[in-house]
Amino acid sequence: MASYNHKKIEKKWREAWQKSGVYKTSDALKGSKSYVLDMFPYPSGEGLHVGHPKGYFASDIYSRFKRMNGYAVLRPMGWDAFGLPAENFAIKNKIHPRVAVEKNIKRFKEQLSLLGFNYDWEREINTTDPEYYRWTQWIFLKLFEKGLAYESHEPINWCPSCKTGLANEDLEDGKCERCGSVVEKRPLRQWVLRITDYAERLLEDLDGLNWPESIKESQRNWIGRSEGAEIDFKIKETDLKIKVFTTRADTLFGATYVALSPEHELLEELKPEIKNWKEVEKYIEESKNKTEIERTAENKEKTGVELRGVKAINPANGEELPVFIADYVLAHYGTGATMAVPAHDERDWAFAKKFKLPVKQVICQFYPDPKCPVLDEAYIGDGKLVGSGKFNGMEAEKAKRAVTEFVGGKITVKYKLRDWVFSRQRYWGEPIPLIHCDNCGVVAVPESYLPVKLPEVKSYEPTGTGESPLAGIAEWVNVKCPKCGGEGKRETNTMPQWAGSSWYYLRYIDPKNNKALVDKKKEKYWSPVDVYVGGAEHATRHLIYARFWHKFLYDLGVVNYKEPFLRLQNVGLITAKDGKKMSKRYGNVVNPDDIVEAYGADTLRVYEMFMGPFDQTVAWSSESIIGARRFLEKAWRLQDKLIGADSGENTKKLLHKTIQKVSSDIDGFRFNTAISQLMILTNSMDEQKELSREVYGLFIKILAPFAPHMSEELWEQLGNKTSIHLEKWPEHDPKLIKEEVYELVIQINGKVRNKAEVATDLSEEDLHEFALKQSRVRELLAGQSPKKVIVVRGRLVNIVI
């Protein structure tokens, strides 16, 4: 036997598989389909580090397992290549983004090609390919057509360093997620997608998904549903009224003032009534100039200004209440106005204390005891109503509805989710396919004119003026209006980086079900994605946008199922050994190419899957990888033992147990324990003098998804002419797994005192008797009779004395 030469073997099979096309997706496959998808990477300039392929290894093992189990498998790979990261890289290195992306993709592909993946490269996707983004634009046009894309001039988040507007999802603690700059508020003409129309469905349908609970919870938090009531407060001596949103209508009798956000539109109309307008105006100006961080800073002292001369009427009891503007009231949430109940809300309490406003308690947990304790902070707990007229004594929860109805309010639901700011003032994105015409307004580019190609441009650097670099290309901008034929101008904003990734998984879809999203190949109905593998950092960005678009396409009738990704598996990070993120910046990057060179791709695969639970963050260890290599070498050396016809009952038994465990572990993405079981089997076979070819063949079949190169080589050496990766996955024989004897544990008072081998079929009575007969037990009992004996068949006997 030759020694295990990973370089020779991996090169040989890499080339052979490419030639034979063993991983080509078969359109004609019968039986169930399995669509296994990785989140597409950005082809960044840094190249791959060993952390990147971890998720791809998992999906690779899983999809190979599915294929061997007779499933038709779709497993494409692609590049999510539009957006700021690619563009910023290009600017920094002074090359055109398109050139940079091409170069980076080439590099990524080279690196991936060494790792033994079963991708079908004929189905490679590139979101920056005009033939791809024509459909991204098509989806946008449909959104526009249905009124779900609208133009807005509201102030939005602006990153002064990236020089573009951003969506709420692109912020982290009020800073730009890409570059860390503090974002500003800036009024800007924007295209915005009405994702909030889908808030309820995005929330509701989470329940049925096989996703990690933590991701679902993140999305629930992000959507932020709360049930409450809209209640009108009339303004004294005018026809105006303030609509407030509250989740605590039960506390309405305790309202002692009303607060508006500084941006509230009613202020214009109230202006004539406001006696201290100058002061009010100054406050409005000040809050406009504050960043989100300044306004929402923790423990910030409350500020505000009373609108002198304006009084609101509490609809519950007719009381006249002062009205304030205060920047703790957010313009974009609820109705931009609140009723303030200092007794039962912490913020209102703080504000009331500062402005010396009355506190009126209307919820008491000790009702009907009239001696409610004097509050020294806001009481937000349960209780019954007091000081609330006819509602006194009612449970707070019940009173919410009753009080709302009493004052003619409306029960409503509000969400924290905000509409998706969809334009970027940058070059490297899909052009938004709209035309501005003086006569017709905003006109859609007709579908037959798609794609609207991103033009070549001399300077693609952001302008910072609020216009995209495209605005400077007159010959591209100026077009005829498709409606009236008059002078028109193209929309020059581009789409955000998340546009292309919101539907790439749909690139493969049955043309019969939708003529629009026709793929370059004729496809069977692959979607929805059966297993989607990627990082948890996409919880409230990519994964929520993709669900939104999917649901929209469902409403259009383009897809016939409600959710895009049935099962989601999160991959845990691989950090450097110092625990830090791998990055060129820290100089701690481990390149997979080097590991493949030194140990081989199969070793890298086994090691990364063995490191720990798949979804957990682990630190790379250049010490531990040797364990994976030793395991493979041991498996390789087992060839020497193929001299016998029979492997013995114990080996067979262990093999079948292993088949069972590895199968269920792959299915559950528990690769660490699957490999551990393979190691146990290998160690055991290593102790045998001889092995049968049958046993060895079954072993390398279940090893194949983990170490595809080596198992293919061994399979060939067994005399096989076809690929092991198209073999049928072994089934375990339940009869073989059944044990005839097991080790019975005998405990006294819960402590292990003896162990003995017993027959599996012994009854509880038999075991009871057997345990008490043991000489060691008799010795320890020293004549005492047990108080109680607990027998657990198959496990233990516990004698209580």
Add this chain to the structure above:
RNA sequence: GCCCGGAUGGUGAAAUUGGUAGACACGAGGGACUUAAAAUCCCUUGGCCGCAAGGUCAUGCCGGUUCGAGUCCGGCUCCGGGCACCA
């Protein structure tokens, strides 16, 4: 502040969901082979007591339920993640 996770040897971790805690692997120590080294193989490896047989403590901390708790319940501490002046 609210909502999710998590904490087990020197290290990564396992434990059939209430039944032998530490599988598997790395590292470490000792030995074999070798002129030597590498590779490989064998033994030891949670703490303490003991020559040993064995005993005893031990799954972040404190309590509880149970014949029996890493696992269930109550109360904390620390770490990671999401949300957060969201009415």
